[in-house]
Amino acid sequence: MSRTIPLGEHAIVIGGSMAGLLAARALSEHFGTVTVVERDRLPNGPEQRKGVPQARHVHAFWAGGLQAAQQLLPGLRAELLAEGAVRLGMSTDMAWLTPADRWCRHFEATQDIVSASRTLLEWVVRRRVRAIANVHFLPEQEVTALRLDQHRNVCGVTVRDRRCGEVLDLSGDLVVDASGRGSALPRWLAAHGLATPKESVVDGHLGYATRLFEVPDDPSRGWRAAYVQPSAPAHSRGGILFPVEGNHWVVTLIGANGDHAPTDEEGYLAFARSLRDPLLHDAIVSAQPASPICGFRHTENRRRHYEEADLPGRLLVVGDSLCAFNPVYGQGMTVAAKEVERLAATLAGCAGPDRLVDVVRRAQREVARCTDGPWTLATSNDLRFPGTDGGRLTVATRVINRYLDRVIGAVSDDATVNAAFLRVLNMIDPPQALFHPRVAMRALAPVRRSRDARPATPVPAPERVG
Numbered sequence: 001m002s003r004t005i006p007l008g009e010h011a012i013v014i015g016g017s018m019a020g021l022l023a024a025r026a027l028s029e030h031f032g033t034v035t036v037v038e039r040d041r042l043p044n045g046p047e048q049r050k051g052v053p054q055a056r057h058v059h060a061f062w063a064g065g066l067q068a069a070q071q072l073l074p075g076l077r078a079e080l081l082a083e084g085a086v087r088l089g090m091s092t093d094m095a096w097l098t099p100a101d102r103w104c105r106h107f108e109a110t111q112d113i114v115s116a117s118r119t120l121l122e123w124v125v126r127r128r129v130r131a132i133a134n135v136h137f138l139p140e141q142e143v144t145a146l147r148l149d150q151h152r153n154v155c156g157v158t159v160r161d162r163r164c165g166e167v168l169d170l171s172g173d174l175v176v177d178a179s180g181r182g183s184a185l186p187r188w189l190a191a192h193g194l195a196t197p198k199e200s201v202v203d204g205h206l207g208y209a210t211r212l213f214e215v216p217d218d219p220s221r222g223w224r225a226a227y228v229q230p231s232a233p234a235h236s237r238g239g240i241l242f243p244v245e246g247n248h249w250v251v252t253l254i255g256a257n258g259d260h261a262p263t264d265e266e267g268y269l270a271f272a273r274s275l276r277d278p279l280l281h282d283a284i285v286s287a288q289p290a291s292p293i294c295g296f297r298h299t300e301n302r303r304r305h306y307e308e309a310d311l312p313g314r315l316l317v318v319g320d321s322l323c324a325f326n327p328v329y330g331q332g333m334t335v336a337a338k339e340v341e342r343l344a345a346t347l348a349g350c351a352g353p354d355r356l357v358d359v360v361r362r363a364q365r366e367v368a369r370c371t372d373g374p375w376t377l378a379t380s381n382d383l384r385f386p387g388t389d390g391g392r393l394t395v396a397t398r399v400i401n402r403y404l405d406r407v408i409g410a411v412s413d414d415a416t417v418n419a420a421f422l423r424v425l426n427m428i429d430p431p432q433a434l435f436h437p438r439v440a441m442r443a444l445a446p447v448r449r450s451r452d453a454r455p456a457t458p459v460p461a462p463e464r465v466g
């Protein structure tokens, strides 16, 4: 039986991380072969690798992201849980001190997230994509240039073998850049005399410091995850603790506005103690560390407007290479999964290689649209800190922020507002959902709150959701 090849013979994906892997899966339905070129050695299990240094830090994969990834890889959630990922009901299982200085009540869970280390998430996705017959991996190969044909369409890439230095040209009908925040694509375009995309950068000078701990036995603990959220502009410090596989906590201390958590033991604990509430400090002070303390500082929001650029044909950009966010909002992987979901929807039903240039242009616009809401949310909150570079709050964003403050003020005590907020946080609903009259009426109701005691009672078993 002959196989239909609707869009082309060969697609090349640069970067074998979350965005690249999911893109390869989507493209495998439309191209004869998909090759993922990755400059790292790809481990045969959930191990750290050099190209994804952020993997040492907490990585929330919101329900909307997992849903999108599951469309491409059915059964992914069950596989993650089978590998030891932890199911968390939000906000039942989480001690959450909101920016309004309120501990969120343990409402019945309305969102169910799967908490795992970034390495496990990537490994389980990679294992699935590896099993797709027409997807091939070229590990330890670094893309060094784009190749263009006489019609100014991309026709492949140049790769350098990192083991022996050998250089070879790889031909393809489509090239997808998923090489992350540090993508060299603007440089590769410039090398061909092509215009580089406009870039927007909003930098809140945020730093992370993260350590793994063994989860201590404590049946009286009233939570399974904890988040002491920074509260702009007054409190630039925060911390998040998530349970992950292996009976570990991953504990990330967050410092915005250049106020970074130290990576030495004493400084790290002192920073934890200085948060608006010492819950995280008290949890870790006598817990057994299971890793060194690692820092990370390249956290600016960086958006490259490829959808507006005069790009060569047959080139698509996804993931952090297109738009990287301040990680404190946990958006990157979920946005990447949604972008690829949108890519898959755009490609579905498009047949014939002669349409490829147009289809890819349309796909780039669609994919970029997925970043609009998350970009606005991340940057308008970052801009509340006086030290943030790269933009200014407009009158409109100030008004929106004032409204969002009211929503956050109600999130801890009002089940309806809480559920609506969690749907937006989890990227099930767009941010506009927070302006629904049902939410607005409650958020704008007169405030009568004082700070609650932190949740201390044992958490009831979360309700099943979805």
Ligand SMILES: Cc1cc2nc3c(=O)[nH]c(=O)nc-3n(C[C@H](O)[C@H](O)[C@H](O)COP(=O)(O)OP(=O)(O)OC[C@H]3O[C@@H](n4cnc5c(N)ncnc54)[C@H](O)[C@@H]3O)c2cc1C
Residues within 6 Å of the ligand: 014, 015, 016, 017, 018, 019, 020, 037, 038, 039, 040, 050, 051, 052, 054, 057, 058, 059, 060, 061, 062, 141, 142, 143, 144, 178, 179, 180, 181, 183, 184, 208, 296, 298, 299, 318, 319, 320, 321, 327, 328, 329, 330, 331, 332, 333, 334, 335, 336
């Ligand atoms: C500190 C931190 C914390 C984060 N926390 C969260 C979180 O809680 N939730 C969340 O959803 N997201 C989070 N993110 C974002 C998340 O890590 C990314 O959005 C996600 O990994 C998807 O990125 P990507 O696949 O586009 O790029 P990356 O993960 O950066 O991967 C790029 C890949 O391309 C490869 N590569 C680069 N150049 C080349 C080349 N020339 N040739 C071949 N291969 C190349 C790299 O080796 C790498 O494998 C966080 C990010 C940071 C920095």
